Amino acid sequence: MPSHDKVRAIALEQTGAVEADHHGFPSFRVGGKIFATLRADPARLMVKLAPEDQHNLSEAHPGVIEPVPGYWGRKGATYVAYDRIDEALAVMLLRLAWSGVARKPRRRGPGPSSGSGDPGPGDSR
DSSP: OOOHHHHHHHHHHHHTTTTEEEETTEEEEEEEEEEEETTTTTTTEEEEOHHHHHHHHHSTTTTEEEEEEEEEHTTEEEEOOGGGGGGGHHHHHHHHHHHHTTTTTOOOOOOOOTTSSOOOOTTOO
């Protein structure tokens, strides 16, 4: 079973991952988006998973991996009792969470060319 520090290290091993505060505890982000959060007491990791992965992993590890109650859980937020899993599972969960967030395109706000087919400044179309 990985320690709090080991889970943190695994999260930060993901390409482009950075640690930032999230309401007083560590969160791990890629491209500005959270893929995991970590608590020491209770020993709980939250990973953002695809719904199918969340369902399958929760069924395979009852009482250890479970959806966060409510809205966030329906969006993929998944609790993991990291003191009850092995390191290989921690690595897999953090890689799944990272890949799901890292592959999503970043949202772009409206720009000068928003709503038209004309390129904006610096656009070489």
